[in-house]
Amino acid sequence: MAAPVNIIVGSHVWVEHPELAWVDGEVFKISAEEVHVHTTNGQTVITNISKVFPKDTEAPPGGVDDMTKLSYLHEPGVLHNLAARYELNEIYTYTGNILIAINPFQRLPHLYDTHMMEQYKGAQFGELSPHVFAIADVAYRAMINEGKSNSILVSGESGAGKTETTKMLMRYLAYLGGRSGVEGRTVEQQVLESNPVLEAFGNAKTVRNNNSSRFGKFVELQFDKNGRISGAAVRTYLLERSRVCQISDPERNYHCFYLLCAAPPEVREKFKLGDPKSFHYLNQSNCYALDGVDDTEEYLATRRAMDIVGISEEEQDAIFRVVAAILHLGNIEFAKGEEADSSVIKDEKSRFHLNTTAELLKCDAKSLEDALINRVMVTPEEVITRTLDPVAAVGSRDALAKTVYSRLFDWLVDKINSSIGQDPNSRTIIGVLDIYGFESFKLNSFEQFCINFTNEKLQQHFNQHVFKMEQEEYTKEEINWSYIEFVDNQDVLDLIEKKPGGIIALLDEACMFPKSTHETFAQKLYQTFKSNKRFIKPKLSRTSFTISHYAGEVTYLADLFLDKNKDYVVAEHQVLLTASKCPFVSGLFPPLPEESSKSSKFSSIGSRFKGVLEAIRISCAGYPTRRTFYEFLHRFGVLAPDVLDGNYDDKVACEKILDKMGLKGYQIGKTKVFLRAGQMAELDARRAEVLGNAARIIQRQIRTYIARKEFIALRKAAIVLQSYWRGILACKLYEQLRREAAALKIQKNFHSYTARTSYLTARSSAIQLQTGLRAMVARNEFRFRKQTKAAIIIEAYLRRHIACSYYKSLKKAAVITQCGWRRRVARRELRNLKMAARETGALKEAKDKLEKHVEELTWRLQFEKQLRTNLEEEKAQEIAKLQDALQAMQLQVEEANFRILKEQEAARKAIEEAPPIVKETPVIVHDTEKIESLTAEVDSLKVCTLNWVIIIVKLPFDLQV
Numbered sequence: 001m002a003a004p005v006n007i008i009v010g011s012h013v014w015v016e017h018p019e020l021a022w023v024d025g026e027v028f029k030i031s032a033e034e035v036h037v038h039t040t041n042g043q044t045v046i047t048n049i050s051k052v053f054p055k056d057t058e059a060p061p062g063g064v065d066d067m068t069k070l071s072y073l074h075e076p077g078v079l080h081n082l083a084a085r086y087e088l089n090e091i092y093t094y095t096g097n098i099l100i101a102i103n104p105f106q107r108l109p110h111l112y113d114t115h116m117m118e119q120y121k122g123a124q125f126g127e128l129s130p131h132v133f134a135i136a137d138v139a140y141r142a143m144i145n146e147g148k149s150n151s152i153l154v155s156g157e158s159g160a161g162k163t164e165t166t167k168m169l170m171r172y173l174a175y176l177g178g179r180s181g182v183e184g185r186t187v188e189q190q191v192l193e194s195n196p197v198l199e200a201f202g203n204a205k206t207v208r209n210n211n212s213s214r215f216g217k218f219v220e221l222q223f224d225k226n227g228r229i230s231g232a233a234v235r236t237y238l239l240e241r242s243r244v245c246q247i248s249d250p251e252r253n254y255h256c257f258y259l260l261c262a263a264p265p266e267v268r269e270k271f272k273l274g275d276p277k278s279f280h281y282l283n284q285s286n287c288y289a290l291d292g293v294d295d296t297e298e299y300l301a302t303r304r305a306m307d308i309v310g311i312s313e314e315e316q317d318a319i320f321r322v323v324a325a326i327l328h329l330g331n332i333e334f335a336k337g338e339e340a341d342s343s344v345i346k347d348e349k350s351r352f353h354l355n356t357t358a359e360l361l362k363c364d365a366k367s368l369e370d371a372l373i374n375r376v377m378v379t380p381e382e383v384i385t386r387t388l389d390p391v392a393a394v395g396s397r398d399a400l401a402k403t404v405y406s407r408l409f410d411w412l413v414d415k416i417n418s419s420i421g422q423d424p425n426s427r428t429i430i431g432v433l434d435i436y437g438f439e440s441f442k443l444n445s446f447e448q449f450c451i452n453f454t455n456e457k458l459q460q461h462f463n464q465h466v467f468k469m470e471q472e473e474y475t476k477e478e479i480n481w482s483y484i485e486f487v488d489n490q491d492v493l494d495l496i497e498k499k500p501g502g503i504i505a506l507l508d509e510a511c512m513f514p515k516s517t518h519e520t521f522a523q524k525l526y527q528t529f530k531s532n533k534r535f536i537k538p539k540l541s542r543t544s545f546t547i548s549h550y551a552g553e554v555t556y557l558a559d560l561f562l563d564k565n566k567d568y569v570v571a572e573h574q575v576l577l578t579a580s581k582c583p584f585v586s587g588l589f590p591p592l593p594e595e596s597s598k599s600s601k602f603s604s605i606g607s608r609f610k611g612v613l614e615a616i617r618i619s620c621a622g623y624p625t626r627r628t629f630y631e632f633l634h635r636f637g638v639l640a641p642d643v644l645d646g647n648y649d650d651k652v653a654c655e656k657i658l659d660k661m662g663l664k665g666y667q668i669g670k671t672k673v674f675l676r677a678g679q680m681a682e683l684d685a686r687r688a689e690v691l692g693n694a695a696r697i698i699q700r701q702i703r704t705y706i707a708r709k710e711f712i713a714l715r716k717a718a719i720v721l722q723s724y725w726r727g728i729l730a731c732k733l734y735e736q737l738r739r740e741a742a743a744l745k746i747q748k749n750f751h752s753y754t755a756r757t758s759y760l761t762a763r764s765s766a767i768q769l770q771t772g773l774r775a776m777v778a779r780n781e782f783r784f785r786k787q788t789k790a791a792i793i794i795e796a797y798l799r800r801h802i803a804c805s806y807y808k809s810l811k812k813a814a815v816i817t818q819c820g821w822r823r824r825v826a827r828r829e830l831r832n833l834k835m836a837a838r839e840t841g842a843l844k845e846a847k848d849k850l851e852k853h854v855e856e857l858t859w860r861l862q863f864e865k866q867l868r869t870n871l872e873e874e875k876a877q878e879i880a881k882l883q884d885a886l887q888a889m890q891l892q893v894e895e896a897n898f899r900i901l902k903e904q905e906a907a908r909k910a911i912e913e914a915p916p917i918v919k920e921t922p923v924i925v926h927d928t929e930k931i932e933s934l935t936a937e938v939d940s941l942k943v944c945t946l947n948w949v950i951i952i953v954k955l956p957f958d959l960q961v
């Protein structure tokens with residue numbers, strides 16, 4: 001809540017709610033005791049109020065589409081809601097089943113296009129966003145379903161958009177019940193095409209609206225039994241006749257006057273017209289032209305529209321001749337005559353206008369003059385001719401102008417209606433009443449009085465419908481009904497229309513007394529209604545009076561009431577124009593039947609005003625819908641077929657159906673069912689649902705059949721298509737597989753190439769290694785062989801040495817053996833010689849010799865022993881040396897083995913590190929075998945060496961042996 005503000009000044013202030021005020025589009029809270037409201041210079045000043053933010057008004061930010069959804073239904077809340085929606089270009093809002101339309105002052109074509117019409121066609125009320133089409137749709141459906149006529153009331157202040165709304169309603173109704181009309185034009189087209197004509201003669205610029213309709217309009221669309229438009233009629237009410245003679249600044253007179261003044265020169269010349277400023281009926285205001293409107297163009301457009309409506313060239317000529325005549329008529333001025341209370345044509349200028357008027361109306365100029373300045377009074381005894389003073393003559397002139405203009409307007413409306421065509425056999429109509437809403441201005445005159453009286457009547461009609469008649473019906477039907485308090489405006493209506501004694505009756509009375517003035521009329525009112533609650537006499541005024549209407553108090557100026565009320569044709573005027581040589585003009589004033597001219601020549605607008613509202617029916621509250629039991633069962637029996645089948649009384653059956661539908665708050669009367677607002681729609685919706693379901697079942701079966709047929713055909717087609725596509729897919733798949741295989745092959749070859757390359761690299765490395773190793777092994781072997789060769793040489797030498805030694809030993813042994821043998825032989829000879837020495841000394845000598853020889857042999861043995869010992873020592877040394885050499889060779893072999901193992905290890909590692917795809921090649925196996933064979937070879941060599949060693953070692957033993 002914002003801080004309180006002291007003074008708020010606004011031009012649009014609503015303070016009807018006790019706590020809230022709406023000031024220029026904002027909501028304010030009023031502190032009840034201190035609030036002070038007064039108006040200065042057209043602005044309202046409110047003190048001690050505090051601003052309320054929109055959220056406090058309970059409406060969601062975007063507003064609600066139905067005002068009944070607002071938590072608090074008060075003016076600020078309602079206006080705030082409308083403003084919030086208006087911000088979003090949502091110009092329509094519901095209040096229950098009433099539509100509020102706000103003038104967007106811009107074209108919103110998307111709101112009214114054919115797509116929109118399609119959407120609203122047959123849609124449930126309230127289902128879609130609020131729209132003028134929804135209202136027309138409800139009226140049309142109700143007419144079709146119930147076979148009854150319906151009316152739509154379009155009400156609002158001037159410029160609110162009534163005429164536009166009416167056009168939209170008609171367009172939508174024509175869309176629903178369209179028929180091709182005369183010469184291929186639809187009725188709606190014809191009605192709309194007639195609009196420029198009606199607007200040219202019935203519309204004028206006002207303060208609020210540049211194209212304000214100055215007449216009430218009831219468009220009646222007639223429908224045949226099939227719900228097609230079969231005819232249409234435009235009924236007009238209350239053309240604002242006073243505007244013909246009197247306009248206030250900055251308003252304009254009816255458009256047609258300005259169009260004619262802007263017509264092509266030859267036309268203007270023909271009608272002796274000039275600048276609109278030169279005509280009294282137009283120059284009372286300073287406004288002559290409208291922004292963005294070219295009157296010359298409009299003149300031509302009106303002529304074209306007249307062509308379309310079927311107004312002939314001669315008729316068009318006559319129409320504009322009459323319009324020109326009215327302008328000239330307004331320029332006739334009067335001066336005082338020689339006799340008392342008499343007048344004469346003021347000057348030559350006025351006479352020119354008088355003559356021109358007579359010329360244009362094709363009547364006698366003298367008769368026209370007489371009709372303007374004289375009055376004929378018919379008394380039972382005689383006929384008296386009375387002169388009129390200049391003021392009365394002006395009144396007579398203006399009365400003539402108004403009469404001619406209003407007759408002309410009525411003629412145009414009739415012409416339009418006959419051009420559209422009526423259907424006398426039409427059973428139902430939808431009427432659209434476009435009428436001004438309640439008006440309250442600073443200065444209110446007879447027009448506002450009539451408009452407000454109409455609205456008072458509408459309100460009463462509403463009251464009657466909603467409350468009075470309802471209550472009567474409920475009582476008659478003996479249903480429970482708690483009486484609703486309502487503001488009954490019957491007393492206001494009594495004040496206005498009661499006969500005798502009401503304001504209109506007093507006004508008519510005053511109009512009939514020639515001496516009456518507005519002052520005497522006002523005094524009469526003050527006197528008659530001094531104790532009436534609805535009538536207030538303003539303190540300082542002598543001619544104004546205030547009526548407390550249902551919508552508020554309005555003060556009227558009685559000054560022009562008498563003049564504006566007089567709607568009779570002055571007999572002189574009637575005679576004058578009936579005698580016109582122009583058939584069109586005389587046709588506007590057909591001679592009156594003898595009786596009527598005698599009995600009453602006076603009719604007042606006020607009294608005629610009461611026929612206007614009969615065609616209007618407004619949707620009501622309470623139990624707005626009622627149906628006789630038969631109607632109800634006939635319509636809603638489908639909702640509960642079991643109830644219809646059962647043997648129930650109509651009343652019970654209705655009750656059962658309603659209960660089955662779960663409706664609450666309805667009432668069952670003696671002969672009728674009474675439904676709450678919206679319940680009928682709900683039942684209709686359920687009925688539509690049931691019928692819809694039934695229709696759906698039928699549709700389903702048919703659709704199943706059609707769908708099955710279509711399916712089979714489709715399946716066949718699909719199979720053909722599938723096989724074709726599968727063929728294409730298989731080809732594609734094959735192509736893909738082929739590509740994959742090719743890719744694999746390429747990969748394989750590539751891998752094999754890379755593997756081969758790496759293998760070759762590995763192999764060449766292995767070969768290099770092997771070569772190196774083999775070279776090394778060969779070198780080793782070579783070295784070994786060299787060593788072996790050397791060993792063999794050594795061995796050979798050793799063997800030779802051994803053989804030599806053996807030979808020597810054998811020789812020695814042979815020598816020894818020989819020596820031994822010889823010793824034995826010598827001994828034997830010695831013995832023989834001894835024997836012979838004994839026998840002879842010679843033997844002794846031989847003995848000595850032999851002894852000597854033995855001694856020598858013994859020495860030689862000793863020497864041989866010494867030699868063998870030396871030889872053995874040498875041999876032991878040699879063996880030790882050889883063993884050392886053998887050990888060294890063994891070490892070398894081990895070393896070679898160790899190196900081979902290392903090479904093997906390195907080769908194995910290299911192979912392992914090579915890529916996995918490299919298969920183990922038998923090369924290594926060969927190498928290993930080779931190595932193993934080499935190892936075996938080495939081992940055999942070792943064995944050989946050992947054998948050899950063993951041989952060597954054995955030799956001494958042999959030798960020993």
Ligand SMILES: Nc1ncnc2c1ncn2[C@@H]1O[C@H](COP(=O)(O)OP(=O)(O)OP(=O)(O)O)[C@@H](O)[C@H]1O
Pocket residue numbers: 103104105106107108156157158159160161162163164165209211212213214436
């Ligand atoms: N729905 C709408 N869309 C666009 N413009 C609109 C709409 N309603 C009204 N207007 C505009 O407002 C102007 C006045 O509207 P309209 O003539 O229908 O008002 P009205 O209530 O009939 O006034 P009056 O009672 O003075 O004849 C129109 O000329 C048009 O420019």
